[in-house]
Amino acid sequence: MNWLPRPADGLAHVAPSLLSADFADLKSDIADMTAAGADLLHLDVMDGHFVPNLTFGPFICQAIRRLSQLPLDAHLMITEPERYLKSFARAGVDALTIHVEIDGDVGGTLDRIGDLGLKRGLALKPGTPVIDILPWLDRLDLVLVMSVEPGFGGQEFDPTAADKIGELNHRRQSEGRSFLISVDGGINQQTGALCREAGADILVSGSWLFGAEDRAARVAQLGHST
Ligand code: DX5
Ligand code: ZN
Numbered sequence: 001m002n003w004l005p006r007p008a009d010g011l012a013h014v015a016p017s018l019l020s021a022d023f024a025d026l027k028s029d030i031a032d033m034t035a036a037g038a039d040l041l042h043l044d045v046m047d048g049h050f051v052p053n054l055t056f057g058p059f060i061c062q063a064i065r066r067l068s069q070l071p072l073d074a075h076l077m078i079t080e081p082e083r084y085l086k087s088f089a090r091a092g093v094d095a096l097t098i099h100v101e102i103d104g105d106v107g108g109t110l111d112r113i114g115d116l117g118l119k120r121g122l123a124l125k126p127g128t129p130v131i132d133i134l135p136w137l138d139r140l141d142l143v144l145v146m147s148v149e150p151g152f153g154g155q156e157f158d159p160t161a162a163d164k165i166g167e168l169n170h171r172r173q174s175e176g177r178s179f180l181i182s183v184d185g186g187i188n189q190q191t192g193a194l195c196r197e198a199g200a201d202i203l204v205s206g207s208w209l210f211g212a213e214d215r216a217a218r219v220a221q222l223g224h225s226t
Contacts, residue, residue: 073095146185
């Protein structure tokens, strides 16, 4: 298990989303992002049912584990995450983030993730209000605020995500909780700064980071307030 503390004020952890990596040369892209200063890797798992796209599952996560020492957060955009938790744990990921919009037993699935020794994450789509995740806030290590409809990289940031981050940050302080707040979708220097100021601890970025000439400069721009 390999995880991250809350970043210091004004800083954020940077999580490249491998959805935008070159899967024919994942090894180079991961080494490059690691050298650029990435703090963790974000793995987008899609089942073609919860979202209208397909990516990869535990098998590829296991290969990624062999390529990197960084913490791995698997973002499970799948209808029945409970069926695959053990496989992802065996693959060596550090955190499993499920969606609150699934039809299944959210609380039971989060408990099971914890029982497997992994960090428990809960994601919400742009149209889902913060109130929908409150019943499980006490058992979360991570809240993932989606700032685009899940399914594809390269979409435009939805600014209501910053309001949700602010609401979660406020609640975290007033209730004395320690979950991390992550944001995913359309993150670049401007939107990243907005989210960092609202209280986000982890900025997930795919197309903007991988499309850069100078990835180290972009990682630094996301991670720092200057
Ligand atoms: C979308 C994924 C995101 C996506 C982010 O469903 O969850 O992680 O890859 O990509 P960008 O940064 O391009 O919006
Ligand atoms: Zn994601």
